[in-house]
Amino acid sequence: xxxxxxxxxxxxxxxxxxxxxxxxxxxxxxxxxxxxxxxxxxxxxxxxxxxxxxxxxxxxxxxxxxxxxxxxxxxxxxxxxxxxxxxxxxxxxxxxxxxxxxxxxxxxxxxxxxxxxxxxxxxxxxxxxxxxxxxxxxxxxxxxxxxxxxxxxxxxxxxxxxxxxxxxxxxxxxxxxxxxxxxxxxxxxxxxxxxxxxxxxxxxxxxxxxxxxxxxxxxxxxxxxxxxxxxxxxxxxxxxxxxxxxxxxxxxxxxxxxxxxxxxxxxxxxxxxxxxxxxxxxxxxxxxxxxxxxxxxxxxxxxxxxxxxxxxxxxxxxxxxxxxxxxxxxxxxxxxxxxxxxxxxxxxxxxxxxxxxxxxxxxxxxxxxxxxxxxxxxxxxxxxxxxxxxxxxxxxxxxxxxxxxxxxxxxxxxxxxxxxxxxxxxxxxx
Numbered sequence: 280x281x282x283x284x285x286x287x288x289x290x291x292x293x294x295x296x297x298x299x300x301x302x303x304x305x306x307x308x309x310x311x312x313x314x315x316x317x318x319x320x321x322x323x324x325x326x327x328x329x330x331x332x333x334x335x336x337x338x339x340x341x342x343x344x345x346x347x348x349x350x351x352x353x354x355x356x357x358x359x360x361x362x363x364x365x366x367x368x369x370x371x372x373x374x375x376x377x378x379x380x381x382x383x384x385x386x387x388x389x390x391x392x393x394x395x396x397x398x399x400x401x402x403x404x405x406x407x408x409x410x411x412x413x414x415x416x417x418x419x420x421x422x423x424x425x426x427x428x429x430x431x432x433x434x435x436x437x438x439x440x441x442x443x444x445x446x447x448x449x450x451x452x453x454x455x456x457x458x459x460x461x462x463x464x465x466x467x468x469x470x471x472x473x474x475x476x477x478x479x480x481x482x483x484x485x486x487x488x489x490x491x492x493x494x495x496x497x498x499x500x501x502x503x504x505x506x507x508x509x510x511x512x513x514x515x516x517x518x519x520x521x522x523x524x525x526x527x528x529x530x531x532x533x534x535x536x537x538x539x540x541x542x543x544x545x546x547x548x549x550x551x552x553x554x555x556x557x558x559x560x561x562x563x564x565x566x567x568x569x570x571x572x573x574x575x576x577x578x579x580x581x582x583x584x585x586x587x588x589x590x591x592x593x594x595x596x597x598x599x600x601x602x603x604x605x606x607x608x609x610x611x612x613x614x615x616x617x618x619x620x621x622x623x624x625x626x627x628x629x630x631x632x633x634x635x636x637x638x639x640x641x642x643x644x645x646x647x648x649x650x651x652x653x654x655x656x657x658x659x660x661x662x663x664x665x666x667x668x669x670x671x672x673x674x675x676x677x678x679x680x681x682x683x684x685x686x687x688x689x690x691x692x693x694x695x696x697x698x699x700x701x702x703x704x705x706x707x708x709x
Contacts, residue, residue, distance in 0.1 A: 318419060331411070345394060393556035397550070414534075421700065434510070440486075447475040447478045454467050454471045515695070534624055547609050560591045560592070562589050563587065564585070565588065638690070652680040
């Protein structure tokens with residue numbers, strides 16, 4: 280009995296271990312992995328793909344007018360002898376007892392280019408939606424990059440905070456012993472304790488920022504619940520390009536939003552032409568044939584007819600004029616949106632380039648700042664131990680070193696983020 284219980288316990292333990300391993304929230308993640316997961320999971324990309332599918336269906340709908348309309352008919356009727364429809368219309372057709380079946384074909388011969396323009400307009404709109412997929416992917420990748428580097432930055436700051444607390448705790452312990460032996464005053468201990476508590480506050484904030492960064496990264500990757508990850512370090516990006524004029528030309532050529540808006544503007548213009556062509560005649564051909572296996576005299580056993588029809592618009596309450604005016608106004612709006620988007624992209628490229636340059640320059644400055652802050656702290660500690668300076672000088676040196684460490688830890692990830700933003704603005708982040 281005890282042996283069976285032991286086997287059961289071991290089995291349950293193995294199941295529990297297996298379940299824990301499968302639900303381990305920590306996941307090894309590289310930047311490339313994060314971008315791939317974001318593209319696959321994020322609903323924004325799926326929405327763009329859905330809209331592109333809608334636009335492709337609209338092309339088929341517009342093109343359908345070029346094909347014949349074919350339908351079959353099955354008709355039966357019973358009527359009183361010599362019955363005619365005498366009210367409700369100008370004609371008086373005779374109704375015969377009959378059953379018949381047949382096929383009717385209706386083919387548009389020409390509408391003088393309107394259907395062709397509608398197809399072109401729909402094609403351009405579909406092309407714009409395909410570019411919107413690329414634009415959505417770029418936005419999602421940028422969001423993933425920013426969240427990824429934000430987590431790395433938060434982890435670096437947390438490391439600084441932990442080190443700061445450890446170092447300041449050591450100083451508090453030393454001064455406590457010196458104060459007990461009447462070598463240092465209570466004021467020195469108070470200042471050291473304040474510095475330690477400031478470090479503890481920094482640690483609390485750093486831990487909170489890290490969890491918030493993980494939550495942002497989870498959302499950027501398309502997860503509905505917060506997750507934590509083991510992130511891999513990424514190499515430092517190269518220096519930003521120096522020719523901003525070339526960057527603006529590249530952005531105007533590559534940005535998918537701009538390519539999409541150009542297609543939308545052209546689509547609106549062609550649709551405006553199509554709406555103007557509503558005033559043109561339409562020419563259609565008709566043919567119908569069938570059998571009448573049962574029916575009264577004088578009905579024949581079959582029928583066959585063909586003909587054509589020309590519709591010439593004359594007056595419809597200014598409907599066509601209004602539709603044409605609306606389409607022209609929409610085309611003008613799309614052209615203005617294109618111009619506004621071009622101006623915004625030019626501004627954003629310059630802003631992103633300046634931000635990347637500034638962040639790149641900060642790398643060298645923070646390196647030197649940290650070196651000098653470390654030297655200043657070493658000197659302040661030596662002077663304090665020799666009794667040549669006060670605790671205030673040491674506290675200020677500690678504060679300067681902590682800030683220099685945070686700036687140094689943040690500079691790399693700030694530049695990596697700025698470089699991703701620049702790539703996005705150039706249309707190279709997809």
